[in-house]
Amino acid sequence: MNEQEVKNIVVAGGGTAGWIAATALKKGLGDRVNVTLVESDDIPTVGVGEATIPPLLVLHQILGISEREFMSATNATFKLGIAFENWKDLNTKYIHSFGVAGKDCWACGFSHFWIKGMQEGLADEYGDYCLEHLAARENKFAVVANNGLNYAYHLDAGLYAKFLRGTSEECGVVRKEGKIKTVNLSKTNGFIESLTLESQENISGDFFIDCTGFRALLIGDALHTGFEDWSHWLLCDSAVAVQTESVRPPVPYTRSIAHEAGWQWQIPLQNRTGNGLVYCSRYMDDETAKNTLLKHVEGKTLNDPRIIKFKTGTRLKHWSKNCLALGLSSGFLEPLESTSIHLIQKSVIRFMQLFPGNGVKQVDIDEFNRQTKKDVDYIRDFIILHYCVTERDDSQFWRYCKNMSVPDTLKHRLSLFEETGRIFRGEDELFASESWIQVMMGQGLIPKTYHPIVDLMPRQELQQFLNRLKEITRSKLNQLPMHEEFIDKYCRSGERN
Template structure:
């Protein structure tokens, strides 16, 4: 059913990155006719440990005309060129999933097919990822702005600082913040949300409510009772513990993801400190074991008490239901492994603005919003499952169990296609492209049985020359890039 009532009053429940990013984007980009109120309580706080991003965030920053220098100063940010996965396939094995592209492709086949033939001929080829400028720069601890083809990059950032930065944009563009805990939610006869009542007796009314209340799901779950599709049978990790440590060296331009016996550990370098966390399954690890493991495996002085976070992987059956849109953790959560949480917040905001019900909501828009959000999260789920499933660990029950878990049919199809043909398809809405899937599948030990026949149209000398040019191109880029810390000093003024 379509709802003819125009939307002029928007109420955002919850702050943090999700709430303030939503407020900043709506107010600056489409807010001329909207009255936007954000309700949050300092007593509740936010999860606030997501400190790594992917390059799609730059799209929103460009829309918001964010000054990058000012942003990096505010969030104590560093550059991220990818993620280094340590011991995921087996002990003493590592690879980097980098942003950007690897080598040159042709119209019919990706670069991996040229690499596969060179390898089959016994040529002296490097690892697949070594032909990616972003990966080579990450390993060399370098970054800089290049023309005409810039490096693809994202950020490591301080989550609390980012929320504060976005709040400044939102309030500058007219967003009203109300401090207080919500004690009740009132619904109309149709079931729509009519208002929220604060502890001090204030009633906040609206036409559209955006649930950014995190795992609590105050509106979408506790009020509207929207169901949740649980992915824990594919992704059984359900806990994390996080601490911050003092930096002991210059920051590297990549995130580290290191396995342990019941999950994995992240290390995210900022300008002034390092974010550390340990993801684990409570069926295999106790909180005390996780805290002990994390504190043993950090570098530098520990600055904060260990903080345990519980989560469930999965997503809402409807992200937009009645006059409520769930954005952020209230909508769903897929592990922090590939840094997609902030990306999904951004995608939900952009889709909402594209379909915004200025003149009343349309069921067709709501269905399409839900289809796109659910599909994108499903693609991310499959990508994360891949990291766990394709492992050769024999020493830990957790990893043995992960290798033998049933995987989604959609992922099984991708793996079969890659093993048999070396091909990767990117469906519409899949944030991870051919290069990402190829890097991770090869990194996790999945080697195609054949390459595309079009590569045979090159003679062997031509193929050698082609591969040599790819390597030389990467070296030429490295030669002109400054050190990552030197870049930060010059660009942001970190010293």
Template sequence: MRENHIRKIVILGGGTAGWMSAAALSKINTPPQFEISLVESDDIGTIGVGEATIPTIHWFNNLVGLDEREFLRETKATFKLGIEFQGWNGAGTRFFHPFGIYGDPADGPMFYHRWIRAWLKDKGLDHQALSLAASLAYADRFAPEARSAGLGYAYHFDAGLYAAYLRRIAEGRGVKRTEGKIARVEQDGETGFVTALFTHRGDRLEGDLFIDCSGLRALLIEETLHTGFEDWSHWLVADRALAVPSTRIADPVPFTRSIAHGFGWQWRIPLQHRTGNGMVYGSRFASDDEARAALLANIDGEVLAEPRLIRFTTGKRRQAWNKNVVAIGLSSGFLEPLESTSIHLIQSGIAKLLALFPARDCNPLTARQFNTVFDADMRAVRDFLILHYRNTTGRNEEMWRYCQTMKVPDELLYKEEMFRASGRIVLNTEELFREASWFAVMMGQGIHPADYNPLIAAFSESADNAHFARLSAGIAALVQRAPGHMQVVDRMVSGR
């Protein structure tokens, strides 16, 4: 073994981020190259509101080696085909952000321009009829085999059960767990590297690389290394969330609901055994009592616990990797769960760590590259979230008026202007949300294109209209044949 090889990795904090990190590292540690320790305290709660995911979760579950049927059983999961936004453009309005693509996989990027040309002549055309995910979701059906036809799907699951499931897997692969709160952090006097963690019980956990999964407290990356924080709350004004579970009173639908209120929005996430509910809001626009009352007045089923208050500041660490500490999860920054990106950003950090895995000296160039690509991830998601707030119509409450008139990042403004002027969706190659997502939200928010790519003159308008009709009919027929959402869940959970 090389002298400069990582020998010991210490993960601070359990929860979703900690046990995802432990499961991934233990999976690739074959044959064993390093020891993995995780320290957490049962006395410290986890945020645990990230019960909705996006399709990138398949990458992580495959990496760790999870069987989908067992995963559904262990986490009480249901399927998710997208997000419905209710009331974002005023009472009674809704639009849908579906997973997967619009049209046929063979259509390519010109599909949107061909549709826009037809829509400019007939504003009654419905783009959602050309989304398999949206059509299945509203029919309460599911067809996992349709992934080859462009269907995208993710999951709703119990985040606490997911962490416990991953813990069993990680410990089975040799991860050593230590119970305890951190009483002291030891650092090298010359380099400032963290060398060991001491628990209140007197345990000493020595390491070469430390993964900070301590949540919003950010005990290593911020309290110890004073890395600094970039505040984005002037764009994303929500700074509080209330979370509460309720009983399941109907079959879970295969999508998440995001319901706009005067001072924020409410999530509704259906699981096999219960429903996850929450309210995200800005404290300068509503008191905690007002938000709590609005949340409890809009819950289906019996409330199973007292609503839990979570305070946060939207933004990111100036460096998610500093010295020999890598922040994963909420310790690296916080973006509200409007598009269910919390768990994705955990696995994004893990993927980048694996790709840039360091030697013991943690070369600053490696950390710099990690910070560059992770920073780009965070900013791209940030701008997509701002898009939802900035372009609401039909809402005139104080919070929404602020969002409608605020100055937004130049990159977002450019994307909006390009789509309005030419129908073009301008993305960087590595952005998480692709053309279908931006198209769905911009159209849903009333950002409508005035033109399209002139190269589509090569396509016959009548042929396009016939193509759209065939696509719509084909999707409708597939939906009609597909089983009910919970039929699929029950069949997979039971092993039939």
């Protein structure tokens, strides 16, 4: 397709996506490549994106990032899951934790034993058998070597980009400040040849990474790569964000509180809280959204509320010609399960695996796009699940969500679970069965039956099994310190309210 060796890589944009890409490529490929990152001081980053999921720890290991240093530099706290309030119905709450409940057997998961236990009046709340769930509920946390808690972070997005920039420049990435004015294409094969800045400087390269955010200057404006719109399944198209002073010690979980036409996030950092309301402009105007958010935040606001507009969906191709789209330029799924930064990480690692050393090949592009589409489709279904399985019918928004038709892949998972309690993880799928189980049951979908193997366990034995698991989980919990106490010792930043 193009025999030219890929030596000079240009990253357009310096938000979370740009700096993750630049750092990973330079760390991974060393002197084999030159990496230049272009960003404009006049165009701010999106400035949100503060909740993450556990695979970020793997990326940090790859990049050689010290956890303590990173946490202290970004005012980070630990995250064990997400508490969903008012999602199943008003005045309900459940936690999607990063942990695994109980103990599986070879033929079926713990949830089957738990379902029978519930039917027979022998079991307690599902989360009582999961350490991460209990630790979140009781505000406890510790990093324990070997077999500890499965966790992620809450971080300050602005400080994270700054921190990554430091790591990136240390390993040899060259940063150029300037506004990209034109993207120049080859007349022969339509590949990107260079970027011209407003200063007239020309930055040429063999490969380009589009991290220009929602603007998508390279993959969208220049290469006209189409977009698959998912807004008929995921109605929200706007968000309003504001930061507030902390009013209590940070909890080790994100709060997601459903409202009349969307939902509110609350992300506790060491020194402040990040808040936002994601909403559907068809059912809630910007002014009402702003007022709704301000009415529900706790603590004094630290900045003016900022409105962000977005379109939910995905690029038809995340890699086109000699351009890879990462982050917001590649598409957007609302931050309900904190998956965007993860998708950046996943695509960067996949790109490294398919790195076009001696020229860009269509087979590599096709394989990349095939795998990426699967990733994104799985996550899309998981997010839709939170909206379509609900008992809420108190507003037009919720009535639409409850009655909408959903992708066939999701329809199948829901029926399989409802009829049999069974759930299988897809090929290389991000969310494990345990995540699906917690959210499906949390949203009110309880299987009608359980695996027949469970009946081989006599009632008294089942009772003992459940009791024992609960005791073990509780005794592990009792050994953990309070979350804030642990932060103080482990990674307290200099800045504190």
